[in-house]
Amino acid sequence: MNAFLPADILMPKTDAMEKWAVIACDQFTSDKEYWQRVAKNAEGAVSTINLILPEAELGTEQEAAHTALINKTMADYMANGVFTTYPHSLVYVERTLENGSIRKGLMGMVDLDAYDYTAGATSAIRATERTVPERIPPRQRVRRDAPIELPHILMLCDDHKKVLIEPLGEKKEHLKKLYDFDLMEGGGHIAGWLVEGKDVDEFEEVLREYSATVGEKYEGLKGVPMVFAVGDGNHSLATAKSCYEELKKNHPGEDLSNHPARYALVELENIHDDAQVFEPIHRVVFKTDAKKMLAALQQTYCAEGGFPVKWYAGEESGVVYLDRAKSELAVGALQAFLDEYLKENAGEIDYIHDDDALISLAKQENAIGFLLPAMEKSQLFRGVIADGVLPRKTFSMGHSREKRYYLEGRKIVE
Numbered sequence: 001m002n003a004f005l006p007a008d009i010l011m012p013k014t015d016a017m018e019k020w021a022v023i024a025c026d027q028f029t030s031d032k033e034y035w036q037r038v039a040k041n042a043e044g045a046v047s048t049i050n051l052i053l054p055e056a057e058l059g060t061e062q063e064a065a066h067t068a069l070i071n072k073t074m075a076d077y078m079a080n081g082v083f084t085t086y087p088h089s090l091v092y093v094e095r096t097l098e099n100g101s102i103r104k105g106l107m108g109m110v111d112l113d114a115y116d117y118t119a120g121a122t123s124a125i126r127a128t129e130r131t132v133p134e135r136i137p138p139r140q141r142v143r144r145d146a147p148i149e150l151p152h153i154l155m156l157c158d159d160h161k162k163v164l165i166e167p168l169g170e171k172k173e174h175l176k177k178l179y180d181f182d183l184m185e186g187g188g189h190i191a192g193w194l195v196e197g198k199d200v201d202e203f204e205e206v207l208r209e210y211s212a213t214v215g216e217k218y219e220g221l222k223g224v225p226m227v228f229a230v231g232d233g234n235h236s237l238a239t240a241k242s243c244y245e246e247l248k249k250n251h252p253g254e255d256l257s258n259h260p261a262r263y264a265l266v267e268l269e270n271i272h273d274d275a276q277v278f279e280p281i282h283r284v285v286f287k288t289d290a291k292k293m294l295a296a297l298q299q300t301y302c303a304e305g306g307f308p309v310k311w312y313a314g315e316e317s318g319v320v321y322l323d324r325a326k327s328e329l330a331v332g333a334l335q336a337f338l339d340e341y342l343k344e345n346a347g348e349i350d351y352i353h354d355d356d357a358l359i360s361l362a363k364q365e366n367a368i369g370f371l372l373p374a375m376e377k378s379q380l381f382r383g384v385i386a387d388g389v390l391p392r393k394t395f396s397m398g399h400s401r402e403k404r405y406y407l408e409g410r411k412i413v414e
Contacts, residue, residue, distance in 0.1 A: 002207050003114035003124040003227055004155070004268055006090050006200045009107065010083040010148065010409035012046055017181045019045040021190070021405040024152035024233065025052045028400065030350055030361065032056050034185065041184055046082050048150055048406035058138050071145045078147055083409065090195035090203065091178060092168040093267060096188050097402050101275035106165050107192070107408050109263040110155065110228070110237075117238045119388045122224040124211070125155070127234045128384055129392040139239035140246075147413045149240070152404040153233030153266040154397055158217070158381040160272050163206055168195060175199070179407070186401050192408075223385040231269065231397050232404060240264035265410045269397075271377050278380075278395040280372040281351050282358040283334060288347030290314070290368035296345075301326055301337040309334060310371045312362035327391070328383070331372050335391040351393045353400035 012020050019042045028034040035054045042049045050073045057063050077083065091107035116123035117131045143149065157164055168175075175193035182189050195203065215225035230237055244261045256262060269276060285293065290313040297320060306321035307330035326333040338349055352358040355371060362369030375395045383390060397403075 001111065002204060002211060003111050004108050004207060004266075005111065005263070006088045006195075006204070007107075007109040007263065007265060007410050009086045009089050009091060009265075010411065011086065011178055011407075012082055013084055014046050014082075016045050017179050017407075018184055019047050021181075021183055021187075021407050022047065022049045022052070023183075023185065023187060023401070023405050024403045026055045026152075026233075026235075027353075027403050029055050030352075038185065046077065051077070051148075051150055052406060053138075053142050063138070064141075067142050070142060071147075074147050078411075085411075086178075086194055086196065088196070088200060090168075090200060091408055092165070092172060092175065092193045092195055094169070094172075094191050095275075095402070096190070097275060097398065098186070098188055103269065103275035103398070103402075104165050104169055104273055105154070105267040105269045106168065106195075107265065107267050109265050109410065112241045112244045112262055112264055115230075115237065115241055117230075117234060117241065122226075124227040126226050126229055126384055127238070127389050128156075128229045128231065128380060129234055129394055130389045131234060131238050132392060135235045136239050136242055139236060140243055143239055143243050143412075144246075147411060148409045149265055149412050150406040150409045151233065151236065151265045151267075152406060153237050153264070154231040154404050155266045155268050156229045156231040156271050156380070157210075157227070157268060158214075158229075158272070159210070159270045160217070162270065162272065164203070164210060165268065165270050165273075167206075168193075168199070168203065171199070183405050187405060188402065190405065190407070218382065218385055221382060221386055223387075225385060226381070228268070229381060229384055231271075233266075237264055237266070259414060260410070260412045263410075265408060267404060271380060276377070277398055278374050278377050279353060279398055280331070280374045281353060281393040281396045282355070282370060282372050283338060283349060283393075284352050284358055284361045284367060284369040285338065285342075285347045285349050286361075286364065286367045288345065288366055288368065290366065293341060293345070293347065293368055294320070296341055297337055301333055307333065307373070309373070311368060312359050312371070313368040314363060314365075328387075329375060329379075329391065329394065331375070331394050332391045334370055334372065335393075353396050357400075
């Protein structure tokens, strides 16, 4: 069986799709005003802002109450006929980005039995970055009692021959268009077409052939080849996996092989898509002694000829040269230092996508920011196969406003 499959996809019955779709919950975590604008914009409409918990709220007093309200609203939407179900289907997606390029994708579901997020995994689907166990329980609290899922997960294939997604784009004029609208808050434009019937059958056959021969491109590379890699939303997919494993544990002896919780909805994208750009994810540390941290970094993780990384603290800035012997990537060396340093010293780290936002946040008192370079796309699959997961938050697929918006859903209870 393929690890990526057609699903019974839910779409909202609404004429205001621009109010329905909101950006991934793990964006703008330090910008509460962004989420306040989103809520105001969608006020009174059916919207995914009512069905997700922005991570800006994690650890706050309203988290528990909001989680309960989310689950209730999901059930209300289901009971009130908000959704149309498209059985055994895929959705071909085109996202027009700010620069005018069009990023192609395909919505379907992955088999969680074929996914493993632990380091050193040999499964068909793997994480690209190290999963932080502490980040899963808050997400479990939302998903555990949720009747539906609304994913922002972006999964990647290393399809240099472009046999999986691109052929569907060539026949889109013959497919039913499900949506075509501008995304809120400068998210660009998005359009989606329903893939069903014979087109699904043809895709599944191509994917079977692709999966059976995928290892040929990695001959001579240590490690077990993989079919797919999680690009964005790994902790959300890890949460789906954890909830599924919890379900199996709580129902010993039951056959759950066809339970909807065994699967999770994702958007599949090709790293060889011309519009697919890997952006760096920068680091900013708040509530810390910036000068002390910088001195410790220079003493322990820097070397002549190292990776050049620019830092900002208040009105000051400079460059450190991170020791190449510490990691294959600049982000690996910096993250290793921060992990060690923050075990013994004060500071709270956040991960920032935009250059200007990083520089602005670093101007705060007792803060320091590091502007990191981007990773080459060609390093991704080979790096994960050969060396295991990359350092967490190694790369971002596009700018913060180019992340996956919540659109399609799927029922995850029987």
